[in-house]
Amino acid sequence: MVVAWLLIAVPRALAIDPIELEEPALQERYRDLTHELRCMQCQNQSIADSPVGLAGDLRREVRELLLAGKTDAEIRNHMRERYGDFILFRPQFSSRNAWLWLTPLLLLLIGLGAAVRVIRRRAALAPTDHSLHDEPSGDSAPPDGSAS
């Protein structure tokens, strides 16, 4: 029983951010938001996972905005106005990063186009092969023999 309690209690006590908001719905949004905002100092961690002071300050900011009744989009935008797109782990589409979003699509279209061309070319070859197979000893000239 004690062991079971420790298993639950210890990870919580060791967590970077032990704070819990009273309202479960807000706590859930708080957890989600802090996991998708980047800690600008230790750039591959979210502010939920980072022990540095600035991450703590940003968590406090998120908390206060949540309690003030701001929506998730408003909070993300609040952070973005101050720290730029870089603070969002899931950056939004904008005119500045449009090419980044669209390049994969463009490459996919080029690839599809190339694939279609290759398949068409192969398909055009197939009947000729087939006819040669049917008449292995046929003495009739190949269809384009007279052209060359």
Place this chain on the structure above:
Amino acid sequence: MTRFLLPAGVFALLVTVLFIGVQRAPEKTVIPSALIGKSAPAFVLPVLGSAEQFSAASMRGRWYVLNVWGTWCPECRNEHETLLEIARSRALPVIGLNWKDEDGAALEWLEQLGNPYDVVAVDREGRVAIDWGVYGAPETFLVDASGTVVYRHVGPLDPQTWSREFLGRLPRGAIGGGS
């Protein structure tokens, strides 16, 4: 012939893109400020070592520099000599933002190393720093007479950076604060 031309072209394009990327790699380590071209965030904070308050709005009509520092920041010590030189040149007012620091330690630091600041605002809780998009110290902002953020430098200042990136952006006549 064309069946080699296309892949070679794609390869050349790739090489060009990657080469430009590598060339520009050093500047990618610094995150550009989201505030450039926008209004400098307003704030009112206590003045270090005094009962007065400092309001950023009082700088309207003058170009100024906002330097974010703390005694816990080793790079701030490295740039201190440059800040003193800037202060001696009287080129622009230098506002200090003492970020998440102890007043006692900050006052001692200024007494020992010299005080390059016209005024030091105390941001003990780090709220104003967040409004300015600060992610480390030192950071130095250049703000124009209309209150617009013109430039941000991340990391310690040196005289070359000062004259190129800060003085270089000033219009004629702005030196001396224009007051």
